[in-house]
Amino acid sequence: MISEKLGLSKQETKLSMAYIYVAFISLLIGGLMGLLQTLVRSGTFTLPWGIDYYQVLTVHGVILGLVLTTFFIIGFQYALINKTIGLTVKQRKISWVGFWIMLVGTIMSSITILLGKASVLYTFYAPLKAHPAFYIGLALVIIGSWVACFVNFRQMFLWRKDHKNEKSPLLAFMVVINMLLWFIATLGVAATVLIQFIPWSLGYADTINILVSRTLFWYFGHPLVYFWLLPAYMAWYAIIPKIIGGKIFSDSLARLAFVLFLMFSIPVGFHHQLTEPGIDPMWKFIQVVLTFLVIIPSLLTAFSMFAMFEITGRKKGFQGIFGWVKHLPWKDVRFFAPMVGMLAFIPAGTGGIINASHQLNAVVHNTIWVTGHFHLTVATTVILTFFGISYWLIPALTGRKLTADINKLGMIQTIIWTIGMTIISGSMHIAGLFGAPRRSAYSTYSGTEQASEWIGYQYSQAIGGSILFIGIILMVYIFIKLAFFAPKGIEEFPIAEEEPDAEPTPKFLENWKLWIGLTIALILFAYTIPFIEIIQHSPPGSPPFAWPIGNN
Template structure:
């Protein structure tokens, strides 16, 4: 009899392919990151005329975009297949089509970066210009993700047709919200690529409207952060309670939090552009306000997680202020590694509040403080959660188990990551407060006197980055071993549940997609329609005669 924990092998092949490509990107991008911190010490020179900014582009694109996106869709496919049933042939074909578009796009962009024809960093800000193939590759990548997101949404729609007036599985619901948010948000950056970057790089237009291009990027850029975080939250809300042997704290709270992220995570991009001209202060203030509203579902998530831990401890007759802490499974890597990520989000979230505050942002803007901040959020909170998920998901897909030795090694990996990131991110934050600029190599700091001012922090970053690279090697070893060599057996796909009968009317309201997507577009239009119209209206006319460029 087939185990209820085994995902259909055809779905499993799709999921494993996504995960393996994600970890390949992690390996290459992680090595590029190691080279970065070594070069910034001033003691290492790259061979073959490879520039610092070339490896910076490799590191940013492969880790912040390729690793995360392939992993996220792999995990969401696994979550939906596990909780809403096996994909149909048509849904699977759509997902595979999206995957190959993503792969082709990634290879095209990587090709140009390696040829040093797309050294434009992760944000690819104009007027830095890459080869047209780079931009075409990015466009194909995003279109591929849309197809994968649509596959998840269609599978959910099919499930709802056959389960009328029945609440959808929570993990599936979360994957649908995340997919909708991604598709809506990535229209911005894809529109900029297709209608601005590609014609500009091909020479069809000699100029480009930089304010619009940066606005469309950050219309996407901040929701991208929540695309990462919501995937981690999927594991926190549904997987972690099951791992510790408990149940969901509140199904309705989890769904409401995700819907609030859908509504408020997109129209907040101006808080990344507080120092830029061409945008009215009133509109910047409005989007900063919306940014602070997004803190609410994050606090809801924190409350839900620690309420889960406390209620679990009380079930063990261990109350008190720190009773929950003693009862948690500190010997289980599936819990420990993501929990380290949860703790990292406390200073990471506090740093995000600082970055979104106009006056304080003026102090840290474009310094290594910002670099340290997103290494706490994506590179610790999100990445460690992804690692924790991998330690059971890969075994679930390959029919192999996380043995005691592998489990112990995984805990060591999580702790080593925490140590390395504390050293590296901490030194980035301190150097940023002293004025050290981000996106610059050591030799670009403005002379020996300035370089000497930050050298100790650069050396600390090199130490922390080296520890992180060793931790990446541990991750890759565990992943490969789980995929091909570990002891065979059934590895559980942990999914926590709860009795939701009393909450059913409210929960069915939370699946009124016309309502929630309508509210989302309404808020987006309020936040962006007038500012974008003003940018187009007041843009200088280029030689092409089009104000958009």
């Protein structure tokens, strides 16, 4: 009876929950690794049993940055698209194949890291070399995610075939856009892993072209950020309005923002390589310009959200310039957690502009400032929104209720997370301005002029990391309560409707051939010539994808 009211079958809810189980297990493991890192960097703790700091750092980055996010996003998106346009039995069976491929790949990579055979960090830059199983595991995770991509594409294709000349459901449209972004972006990392790293790690190749590998990684690495962010935007655009008793401000604007993210988030990887030799400065400048274009859909989203907040408040009778703020359900964790994430995106976006600016990037490049930026964007904006989603999604999928007590615990968890992240991210930003390095356990560097400045901020990071780990333990406890022990019942799957007087959505916004074609054209424009130049300027006699690296 519960699944019928949800519009989701029991088999469909199990599929989404399988992904989400892996995500929360990853949260606990990755969070523990993060705590250990901050304690080591404070200089007050030594890792036991011969564990290497860079093992811990690699686990933290891979498990949280790739495993947690990808599994949660795919599980969440399956729930959204299955709810809005449906899933056939055949598609569901294929979806499970994708899940098991991803899980096997995750386990393979995780074991190699834990055994100390893959301490290559989240970016796995050459000439750092991992065990072949690490790269094979990464390849399997990507292949498994591609299965989810093509299932979602097939779902949309069949829906459009049966509903000609109809506007597709907004959330289904958003899911397909995000999976298109993911598929196109992962082609880069798949290429470097399959063509370069696996043969090299197996001993079939003696050399590797480092600049090619980094370029292919960052072709993937920056759109990865938007793959994380767009599911949060899905919740902001189409879920939060329902929770606060409002309606979607503009279906057209929401679709336009997602289309712009698809086009402008991929051909921008060079802004992560501004200090790399071998890339023409002109192409770096072009990709920096394209990076700044991504600000446009972010501003569209901010305008849309606050317009929706204000319209909803005024319809409820709240007057004055900021009277509408009073109507917001600040005591409802389904709103409160994502709202804190939204507000955190203001300084996070500002930091992103600094990172992508050539001269300012030179000040903070490879300092712990960049780590602080990641913790504001992914670990605050994205993760708090994912937590907010979990408070209604998990009970909706498991047939349980979000009780008042769990809601209260969620409010406490959000506050703890915000305090911990403010301390750790703030101290990372400040220490980075003093030149404290990222990716390093040796953050005090005694004898340098900056040492006295850095060390206080390392203690702050340890304090912030400890508070965050308390927040992780509490969130895992809440997840277990919601999934297994909360009272049984019907929990709302909150999908908002559009404003009745909104302008009709232009049909061209669903012209998939147009948007995919423009995206490919931008990618070819931004990468073809510089990539050819990178290969042409390789050392004499080197194969196109090889670069001598000695015995490193």
